[in-house]
Amino acid sequence: MSEAAESEGSRGREVWIEKYRPQTLEDVVGHENITERLEHYIAKDDLPHLLFAGPAGVGKTTSAVAIAKSIYGEEWRENFLELNASDQRGIDVVRDRIKNFARSSFGGYDYRVIFLDEADALTNDAQSALRRTMEQFSNNTRFILSCNYSSRIIDPIQSRCAVFRFSPLGDDAIAQQVRIIADAEGIEVTDDGVDALVYAAGGDMRKAINGLQAAAVLDETVDEDAVFAITSTARPEDIKEMVQMALDGEFTASRARLESLLVDSGIAGGDIIDQLHRSVWEFDLTERQAVRLMERVGEADYRITAGANEQVQLEALLASLALNEE
Numbered sequence: 001m002s003e004a005a006e007s008e009g010s011r012g013r014e015v016w017i018e019k020y021r022p023q024t025l026e027d028v029v030g031h032e033n034i035t036e037r038l039e040h041y042i043a044k045d046d047l048p049h050l051l052f053a054g055p056a057g058v059g060k061t062t063s064a065v066a067i068a069k070s071i072y073g074e075e076w077r078e079n080f081l082e083l084n085a086s087d088q089r090g091i092d093v094v095r096d097r098i099k100n101f102a103r104s105s106f107g108g109y110d111y112r113v114i115f116l117d118e119a120d121a122l123t124n125d126a127q128s129a130l131r132r133t134m135e136q137f138s139n140n141t142r143f144i145l146s147c148n149y150s151s152r153i154i155d156p157i158q159s160r161c162a163v164f165r166f167s168p169l170g171d172d173a174i175a176q177q178v179r180i181i182a183d184a185e186g187i188e189v190t191d192d193g194v195d196a197l198v199y200a201a202g203g204d205m206r207k208a209i210n211g212l213q214a215a216a217v218l219d220e221t222v223d224e225d226a227v228f229a230i231t232s233t234a235r236p237e238d239i240k241e242m243v244q245m246a247l248d249g250e251f252t253a254s255r256a257r258l259e260s261l262l263v264d265s266g267i268a269g270g271d272i273i274d275q276l277h278r279s280v281w282e283f284d285l286t287e288r289q290a291v292r293l294m295e296r297v298g299e300a301d302y303r304i305t306a307g308a309n310e311q312v313q314l315e316a317l318l319a320s321l322a323l324n325e326e
């Protein structure tokens with residue numbers, strides 16, 4: 001979403017991702033297998049260290065806060081410390097805050113909870129230091145670590161935690177939450193508007209809710225036009241046509257479509273790669289074409305992540321599809 005749209009969406013009003021953040025584990029949608037196990041730990045008063053792994057906007061922080069609210073009720077803020085591991089001031093500041101928190105006096109509870117977001121941003125050395133801190137305070141603190149990839153967390157930490165994998169949220173879960181919020185806010189959303197929000201979100205609930213709020217500012221009725229414009233998402237049919245033209249050997253036309261998406265619609269190259277990746281199997285391609293496209297998407301994704309020019313990579317992807325005309 002563009003910055004202008006984001007600030008427009010939140011101006012003068014409460015931000016909906018906070019207003020509608022689930023307060024209890026029961027209200028966290030789409031991860032029932034996880035939330036039930038977490039409730040079990042709380043009921044048994046036996047919370048281990050936890051590691052939440054998964055993409056952005058799917059409920060990791062929300063679940064951690066819900067755990068604290070369930071354990072401490074009204075006093076959750078005094079007994080829950082939220083830190084970001086990629087704190088610019090460094091791991092020493094993070095460690096000092098953990099120590100101060102763990103040492104300060106307790107209000108009758110056996111332990112307090114420390115939530116460490118982006119734990120996979122820590123270097124291996126910093127993670128080793130964190131592991132020692134976890135051990136030092138394990139009698140009176142429980143850690144909940146959050147990360148995108150559990151493989152980036154060193155084994156000695158993983159083996160001390162119960163690991164939970166939060167997957168991208170399903171279409172139904174996102175559609176349902178979008179409708180609930182729209183109803184509560186008295187906003188009309190068309191069916192294609194809901195579909196577009198679900199598509200643009202790609203499993204990220206935060207994106208879907210922010211998209212809804214931003215689109216609602218612009219118009220009384222949220223439809224797919226509003227959603228695609230405000231979320232800077234290419235329409236699936238534009239992506240599909242671009243790929244089809246390349247596969248048909250029409251490179252110049254395909255490249256022009258790409259340019260219009262990047263320049264006229266202002267869509268980021270990385271987002272186009274992401275959309276291509278999600279849609280490969282909906283394109284009605286032969287097995288061979290799908291495999292070829294997938295291979296090129298993987299290569300372009302890797303290069304863009306490593307810092308290569310997005311437009312060059314996407315054009316090269318289309319060129320290679322056009323050269324291999326079947």
Ligand SMILES: Nc1ncnc2c1ncn2[C@@H]1O[C@H](COP(=O)(O)OP(=O)(O)OP(=O)(O)O)[C@@H](O)[C@H]1O
Nearest residue numbers: 017020021028029056057058059060061062205206
């Ligand atoms: N499973 C869910 N059920 C209901 N709402 C959700 C869910 N997941 C996310 N949300 C909504 O999206 C917002 C952001 O979610 P949250 O902060 O939990 O994401 P996260 O997984 O911790 O992501 P990040 O890794 O980016 O911090 C929440 O405030 C809530 O409004």
